[in-house]
Structure formats: structure tokens, C-alpha cells
Amino acid sequence: MTSTPDHPTSTPDRPASAPDRPASAPDRPATAPGRPEPASSPGLPAVVGQAAWQAARDELLVREKAHTREGDAIAAARRRLPMAELDGTVQVVGPDGPVPFLDLFQGRDELVVYQHMWYDGAPHQGQCEGCTMAAWHLRDAAYLNARGVSLALLTTGPWEEVAAYVAFMGYTQPWYSVRDTAGPIGGGMGHLSCFLRDGDRVFLTYSTTGRGNERFSGSFALLDMTPHGRGEAWEDNPEGRPEGNHPCWYWRSDADGKATWGPTSRPVPQWTRPGATPVDTLGRQGPCH
Numbered sequence: 001m002t003s004t005p006d007h008p009t010s011t012p013d014r015p016a017s018a019p020d021r022p023a024s025a026p027d028r029p030a031t032a033p034g035r036p037e038p039a040s041s042p043g044l045p046a047v048v049g050q051a052a053w054q055a056a057r058d059e060l061l062v063r064e065k066a067h068t069r070e071g072d073a074i075a076a077a078r079r080r081l082p083m084a085e086l087d088g089t090v091q092v093v094g095p096d097g098p099v100p101f102l103d104l105f106q107g108r109d110e111l112v113v114y115q116h117m118w119y120d121g122a123p124h125q126g127q128c129e130g131c132t133m134a135a136w137h138l139r140d141a142a143y144l145n146a147r148g149v150s151l152a153l154l155t156t157g158p159w160e161e162v163a164a165y166v167a168f169m170g171y172t173q174p175w176y177s178v179r180d181t182a183g184p185i186g187g188g189m190g191h192l193s194c195f196l197r198d199g200d201r202v203f204l205t206y207s208t209t210g211r212g213n214e215r216f217s218g219s220f221a222l223l224d225m226t227p228h229g230r231g232e233a234w235e236d237n238p239e240g241r242p243e244g245n246h247p248c249w250y251w252r253s254d255a256d257g258k259a260t261w262g263p264t265s266r267p268v269p270q271w272t273r274p275g276a277t278p279v280d281t282l283g284r285q286g287p288c289h
Contacts, residue, residue: 036048042240043240043241043242044227045227045238078206081205081206083196083203083204083205084184084203084204085201085202085203086101086184086185086202086203086204087101087202088100088101088102088197088200088201088202089101089102090181090185091181092104092154092176092177092178092181092185093159093176093177093178093179094159094174094175094176094177095163099176101185101202102197102200102202104150104152104174104176105150105195105197105202106150108145108148108149108150108197109148109196109197109198110148110149110150110194110195110196110197111149111150111151111152111194111195111196111197112144112149112150112151112152112192112193112194112195113151113152113153113154113192113193113194113195114131114134114135114138114151114153114154114191114192114213114216115153115154115155115178115188115189115190115191115192115193116128116131116134116135116153116154116155116175116189116190117130117131117155117156117189117190117288117289118155118156118157118161118162118189118288118289119284119285119286119287119288120157120158120161120285120286120289121161121283121285122282122283122284122285123279123281123282123283124164124165124168124169124266124270125265125266125267125270125279125282125283126281126282126283126284127165127267128267128288129248129251129252129261129267130190130248130251131189131190132169132251132267132269132270133216133217133219133251133267134192134213134216134217135153135169135171135173136169136269137216137217137218137219138151138153138173138216139171139172139173140173141173151173151174152173152174152175152176153171153173153174153175153176154175154176154177154178154185154186154189155175155176155177155178155189156177156178156179156186156189156289157177157179158177158179159177159179162175162177163175168270168273168275169269169270169273170273184204184207188209189288189289190209190213191207191208191209191213192207192208192209192212192213192215192216193206193207193208194206194207227241228241228242230244231244231245231249231250232244232245232246232247232248232249233245233246233247234247245259249261250268251267251268252265252266252267252268253265253266253268253271254266254278255271255277255278257271263279263280263281263282264278264279264280265279265282266279
């Protein structure tokens with residue numbers, strides 16, 4: 001695959017012939033070059049000519065390149081972190097019963113795991129919406145596997161509940177229960193963690209949580225490119241843009257597609273699953289863990 005430039009090659013401004021339009025169409029006033037024009041609807045970006053748009057885009061590109069280079073430098077520092085050895089014979093429970101953690105590498109030298117929170121005894125709609133977003137984006141590890149990295153999902157739920165949930169969601173990546181297992185394999189959930197194998201020795205090399213988990217989601221990256229972003233109140237938006245909602249507000253919806261975290265909601269991917277029906281309770285019996 002050939003590489004592409006960081007932005008489209010700019011072309012000299014030239015007059016363009018106007019397309020045919022009905023005689024009744026109102027004339028649109030011309031905009032002076034480089035002078036912003038209000039959009040038709042309130043709260044939208046200013047309208048400028050292509051040359052002015054390209055100049056603004058190129059100005060932002062300088063910052064984007066600096067951000068990329070800083071990210072590369074942080075990744076280089078991450079690769080230089082020390083590592084902590086752990087017992088690779090610790091048993092985790094999967095579809096074939098208890099297996100040693102070492103088996104999760106599937107013969108590869110590196111392993112990435114997502115540690116999925118769990119609500120004991122809750123029906124499918126009551127399981128964690130944030131962890132559902134992570135797991136849904138991690139459904140295919142083909143490119144990781146090609147690079148020599150395995151992927152597994154761990155959770156503290158009892159295996160019989162986990163197995164039913166995995167089947168309902170249609171997940172094909174390996175899942176394991178780490179109930180009553182100490183960290184870093186078990187313990188606190190809601191983490192992305194990386195492990196390295198050297199023969200039969202296993203090491204923890206990296207772990208992150210909170211917004212550090214956003215690496216699992218291409219949706220975040222795409223939303224951050226759009227004019228309205230994630231639609232969340234914490235974002236720094238220009239004056240006049242729609243007021244944001246609470247963080248993660250669109251991660252659950254009801255049967256009609258309306259965003260809600262109420263008792264009629266499911267994590268949004270569940271509505272694509274066969275047999276997903278309207279609900280009237282989350283069925284949670286306690287906090288997640």
C-alpha cells in the first residue's frame with residue numbers, strides 16, 4: 001500500500017461554472033474571499049471559501065503533527081517501561097474449563113486483555129455499557145494476531161453467566177472468568193493490560209484504565225473529527241453549538257433508538273442481537289466489580 005499525504009494537495013483557486021438550477025432559485029450573495037459567512041442554521045461552523053478552509057486546515061495540521069509525534073514519543077517510553085513477573089500457571093475458567101493463564105497467549109509472545117466489569121445475576125441488558133462498548137470494538141483481532149499478539153477478555157462474572165452472555169452477544173474472541181483471582185490477572189476490572197511471554201515466564205508490561213481505555217474504540221477517534229464531537233458536556237465547543245449531555249449518554253438506548261440509561265435501555269449493540277426484546281428493568285442486584 002502506498003502512503004498518502006497528510007492533507008490534500010491544494011490547487012489554485014479558479015472559477016467554477018455554476019450548475020444548472022431552477023429559475024425560481026434565489027440568488028445567493030457572494031462571500032468575500034476569506035470572510036466567514038453565517039451558516040443557514042444556528043450553531044454551525046462559519047462558511048468560507050475553499051482556499052480559506054484549506055488555510056485553516058493546514059494551520060490545525062501543524063498541531064496535529066506535533067500531537068502525533070508526541071504520541072510516538074510516549075509510545076517509545078511505554079516500550080521502555082520495566083515489567084513485573086507473575087505466575088502464568090494461575091487458572092482462569094473458559095469454555096473448556098480451567099486453563100493456565102499462559103494458554104491465553106495461544107502460542108504467541110504478546111497478549112492484550114480487556115478486563116470487563118460484571119454485574120452478578122443481572123440479565124444481559126444490565127451488564128456494563130462501557131465495557132460493552134470496549135468488547136464490541138474488540139470483536140476481531142485478525143490484525144493483532146498477524147502481528148503476533150493475542151487478545152482475550154477477562155471478567156469476574158461466574159462462567160455460567162459469562163458463557164450465556166458471550167453467546168447472546170455473538171462474541172468470537174476468547175473470554176475467561178477470573179472470579180476470585182488476584183490482580184493483575186483478576187482484581188479490579190475496567191482495564192486494558194498487556195502481557196509478555198518469555199518461554200513459560202509471564203510478565204505484565206502495561207495497564208491503563210479510564211480514558212486510557214479509549215484506544216479500543218475507533219468510534220471515539222471518528223467522533224472527535226466531527227463538528228459536534230461526542231456531544232458531551234465536558235467538551236470545549238464553540239459558542240452556539242448544541243449543549244452537551246452527560247458523558248457516555250449515547251451508549252444505551254431503548255427499543256425505539258432513543259438514548260437513555262433508564263430501565264427500558266440496553267447497551268446499544270444489544271439491539272442488533274437476535275432475540276433482543278424491549279425491557280423494563282436493568283435487573284441489577286448490586287454494584288459491578
